[in-house]
Amino acid sequence: MNTRLFQNHYVRKEIPLDPVWDFHTLNSEEEKQEKFNMLVPGCWESNPRLSSYKGKAVYSKKVTFGGNARLVFKGVSHTAYIYLDKKQVGYHYNAYTEFSVLLEDIPYGEHLLEVKVDNSFHEESALHVSNDYYSYGGITRPVVMEEIGQMFIENVHFIPYQENGKWYASISAAVRNLSSEQKNVTVNINIGDEEVSFSEKLLQPNAKTQLKGTFEFPFAIPYTLENPNLYMMHAMLLENDKVVDDIIDRVGFREIKVDGKDILFNDEKVIIKGVNRHEDYAEFGCAIPIEAMYRDIEIIKSLGANCIRTSHYPNDERFLDLCDENGILVWEESHARGLSEKQMRHKNFEKQSLDCIKEMIENHINHPSIYVWGILNECVSNTEFGRSCYAKQFELIKSLDPSRPVSFASLEAHIGSDLCLDLVDIVSFNIYPGWYHDTPVKDSLNTLKKFVNSTGGAGKPLLISEIGAGAIYGHRSNNQEKWTEEYQAYALEEQVSSILSDDDLSGVIIWQYADCRVDKGWFHGRPKSRNNKGLVDIYRREKLAYHKVKELFHSYQK
Numbered sequence: 001m002n003t004r005l006f007q008n009h010y011v012r013k014e015i016p017l018d019p020v021w022d023f024h025t026l027n028s029e030e031e032k033q034e035k036f037n038m039l040v041p042g043c044w045e046s047n048p049r050l051s052s053y054k055g056k057a058v059y060s061k062k063v064t065f066g067g068n069a070r071l072v073f074k075g076v077s078h079t080a081y082i083y084l085d086k087k088q089v090g091y092h093y094n095a096y097t098e099f100s101v102l103l104e105d106i107p108y109g110e111h112l113l114e115v116k117v118d119n120s121f122h123e124e125s126a127l128h129v130s131n132d133y134y135s136y137g138g139i140t141r142p143v144v145m146e147e148i149g150q151m152f153i154e155n156v157h158f159i160p161y162q163e164n165g166k167w168y169a170s171i172s173a174a175v176r177n178l179s180s181e182q183k184n185v186t187v188n189i190n191i192g193d194e195e196v197s198f199s200e201k202l203l204q205p206n207a208k209t210q211l212k213g214t215f216e217f218p219f220a221i222p223y224t225l226e227n228p229n230l231y232m233m234h235a236m237l238l239e240n241d242k243v244v245d246d247i248i249d250r251v252g253f254r255e256i257k258v259d260g261k262d263i264l265f266n267d268e269k270v271i272i273k274g275v276n277r278h279e280d281y282a283e284f285g286c287a288i289p290i291e292a293m294y295r296d297i298e299i300i301k302s303l304g305a306n307c308i309r310t311s312h313y314p315n316d317e318r319f320l321d322l323c324d325e326n327g328i329l330v331w332e333e334s335h336a337r338g339l340s341e342k343q344m345r346h347k348n349f350e351k352q353s354l355d356c357i358k359e360m361i362e363n364h365i366n367h368p369s370i371y372v373w374g375i376l377n378e379c380v381s382n383t384e385f386g387r388s389c390y391a392k393q394f395e396l397i398k399s400l401d402p403s404r405p406v407s408f409a410s411l412e413a414h415i416g417s418d419l420c421l422d423l424v425d426i427v428s429f430n431i432y433p434g435w436y437h438d439t440p441v442k443d444s445l446n447t448l449k450k451f452v453n454s455t456g457g458a459g460k461p462l463l464i465s466e467i468g469a470g471a472i473y474g475h476r477s478n479n480q481e482k483w484t485e486e487y488q489a490y491a492l493e494e495q496v497s498s499i500l501s502d503d504d505l506s507g508v509i510i511w512q513y514a515d516c517r518v519d520k521g522w523f524h525g526r527p528k529s530r531n532n533k534g535l536v537d538i539y540r541r542e543k544l545a546y547h548k549v550k551e552l553f554h555s556y557q558k
Contacts, residue, residue, distance in 0.1 A: 002290075003074055003142040005321040011236070011246040012152070015065045015145040026056040026116070040143060043077070043136040043285030050137075052520075059115040059139060066108025068148045068178060071101040074317065075141030076117055077286065078128045083114040093352055094127065095119075095140065095286070096313035096335050097359035104178060115139060126346040127335050127353065132531055133278050133312070134517040140287040141316050149244055150179040151203065156189065156235045158251045158366050159403045160220075162266075167220035167253045171196065172212045173235060177203035186238045187211060191251065192231045194219065222266055223252025223368045225306060228327035233366070250324065252368030258405050258425045263461050263506050265329075265371065271500070272329070272463060272507025273553045274307030275300060275535070279315060280516035282538040290318055297322045299540060300513065304553030309465065309509045312337040312377045314360040323369040330367065331407070331465075331509070333374035334360055334393070341380045344389055353389075354396055361400040370404065372426060373397050377409045382417040390420045409465035412436075415451050422456020426506070430466035434491040435482070441498040449504055462504065466511035467495045471545060472527060473515070473537035483527065485544040492545045493552065500556045510549060514538060 001017065023038035036047060044050045044057060071082065075095055082090035082101050090101035119137030121129055128135050154174040161168055173187050183203040189196050198211040221229045230250045237245040257264045263272070277296065279286040288296075293316070300308060306329055313335035323330050334357045343349070357375070364370060375393045380386030394406050405425035410418050412431045421427050429452075433444040445464075452462055471488035480487050492510070499508040515534035518526045530538065535546040 001142045001144050003072070003144055003317065005290075005318055005325070006232070006248065006250065008248050009146070009246055010234075010248070011243055013147045015063065015069060015147055017061065017063065017143065017145055021059045021061050021139075023060075024058050025050070025053065026058060030056060030116075032058070038138070040139045041074075041141050041287045042138055043140055043287045044138040045136055045285045046283070046287070053137060054120045055137075056116060056118045056120070057137065059117065061113050062110050063113050063145065064110045065145070065147065066106050068150070069103045069106065070146045070148050070152070071103065071113075071143070072098065072146065073100070073139070073141070073143045074098050075139075076115065077119050077136050077138055077140045079118040079122070079125065081116040083112075083116070085112050086114075093125070094335060094356050094359070095135065096315070097356055098317070098363045099359065124348055126343065126349040127356070129339075129343065130519040130521040131337055132518050132522055132526070133280065133337075134285070134519055136285040136287070138287065140285070148178075151175065151177050151183060151185065151237060151239070152245045153187070153235055153237050153247045154208065155362060156233060156247060156249060156366075157362075158191075158233060158249070159401070160251070160253045160255065161403065162255055167217045167222070168214055169217060169251075169253075170212070170214050172210060173198060174208055174210055175201075175203060175237060176208050177205060180205045183239060188236045188238065190232075190234045190236075191217065192219075217253065220253040223254040224266060225270070225327040225329070228252065228325060228368070230324060230368070249366050250321070251366050252324065254368050256371045256404055258461055260459060261461050261504065261506065263371070263405070263426065270306070270329070271556075272307045272509060273305050273500070273556065274309060274329070274331070274507065274509035275303070275305050275513035276309045276311040276466060276509055276511050277513040278311060278516040279313075279319075280514070280538065285517075288316065288319075293319045293322055295540065296513070297326055297328070299536065300328070301326060303535070303546065303550050307331065307507070307509060308513075309333065309374070311512070314356070314364065317364065320364060320367045320369065324367055328369055329371045330369045331372045331374050332360065332364060332370050333377065336375065336379060337377045339376070339379045341383055341385055344380060344386065350389070350392070353393060357393060357396055358400065361397065365401055372405045372407050373401065374406070374428075375408050378411040378430060381408065381410055381420040382414045384419070387419045387423075390423055394423050407463070407465075415448055418455070421452060421460075424457070424460070426461045426463055427452055427457040428463040428465035430511070431464060432467060432469075434494060435469040441494050445498060445502060445505070461506040463506050464499050464508045467499070467508060468492060468511040468533045469495075469545075470532040471543055472532050473541055473543055483532070488533075489544040489548040493548050496549060496552045500552065510535065514540060
């Protein structure tokens with residue numbers, strides 16, 4: 001199964017898993033109920049009889065293999081228990097991050113693989129709560145089973161930087177030794193036509209070893225938004241000069257910096273013209289096939305946008321691959337939206353949040369399109385407890401990846417009270433003049449700037465991370481009424497033109513690209529149980545506002 005847009009291994013072999021799994025819903029006693037055939041990846045809501053199902057279900061499949069194997073799940077929504085031959089071998093929480101399960105010394109033969117999935121808002125869940133988007137259920141992203149030997153490469157991380165006009169990269173490789181013996185190995189890493197090596201390294205028994213080094217790449221061609229030049233990074237693990245394992249990723253030579261109020265990409269100022277995008281598509285829920293991802297990319301490019309914010313969670317890595325290929329900047333965000341202090345005091349909030357950040361960065365750090373890491377959208381950044389949460393999460397991000405700026409999208413209601421603007425590299429606010437209130441846009445922006453300049457956010461880039469208005473596709477009127485396509489186009493024209501003409505701002509990320517489904521508790525402010533602020537609807541049909549924003553984005557060239 002393709003988990004990326006390119007081959008991940010030449011040496012390591014995959015154990016075939018066909019896409020049709022046996023599937024049963026489970027009752028409160030976890031007894032099997034209805035049986036279906038279910039596609040993996042996919043949302044169970046794609047089945048008309050499960051279109052609003054919240055609860056538990058079990059996927060099962062017979063697999064023939066033996067020895068050591070690694071099960072890699074790109075996304076299970078949202079709580080997963082993994083069983084082999086009725087014995088639990090893995091657990092994971094969070095729909096939006098990759099995890100793996102290591103299976104060692106399995107006797108060769110046919111084995112029963114089961115995945116129990118729960119998408120309910122259960123008491124152990126701090127991040128998946130009733131929200132302004134839908135928590136789908138199922139094995140929603142690709143899953144692959146790999147055959148491994150006594151040693152394998154877990155990951156290779158690549159952080160490029162420039163010095164005196166030359167390109168360098170800090171490279172680290174995590175190598176696992178499953179045997180009870182010390183091993184002497186070499187790791188060769190090919191990036192384009194250049195090779196770097198970690199030679200003659202000792203791996204301790206039953207342990208993970210981290211190899212780190214800094215290397216010069218004198219012939220590197222930079223990755224730019226106009227020419228997104230990508231290199232295949234092929235790492236090979238050698239023992240006694242024989243390649244025993246390998247892993248392939250893609251990288252680009254680029255640097256992101258903040259200089260005063262400017263965001264710099266390879267030392268050139270960039271103005272953000274972006275859209276927020278949920279992983280939600282009418283026919284597919286959040287399990288979006290690559291063809292639909294490609295269509296989204298092409299629609300967003302035609303809009304004239306240069307940025308996508310992954311609101312409000314890490315995205316399918318194939319979508320990030322498409323952004324890499326197209327030179328589209330990505331604000332990737334850890335999972336959390338609109339949590340109160342009470343919700344952030346949940347017993348599992350800290351662990352689940354930090355786990356999500358670790359998994360997001362460890363698996364996505366090599367994507368050159370990602371220019372900022374975000375956290376905790378519209379949470380309580382205006383309380384002391386909230387500040388302690390933001391500080392801890394930013395500290396973790398900087399320890400994992402010091403090369404990228406950090407930000408969070410603050411709430412308009414926190415203008416005047418936000419306590420966390422000193423913690424970020426880029427200040428970001430979600431504001432909705434012309435929709436939730438009738439303040440002129442320029443007045444709202446001046447109020448925001450005045451507040452930011454009185455805080456630790458002064459002198460930093462300032463982004464409008466959300467702005468917009470709702471419209472129901474096809475609802476037309478000459479009366480400039482809210483929820484009409486005409487009013488949405490009118491509101492966005494004032495909002496976007498005001499932001500892009502303001503030299504104090506680093507750009508705008510419109511809320512939102514496409515309409516999305518919301519949880520049923522949000523029906524009262526969300527007609528048709530959708531957040532209708534999309535420039536296109538859930539089927540990607542263009543609203544009038546799409547054409548207005550396209551005109552504005554293309555006309556703004558600074």
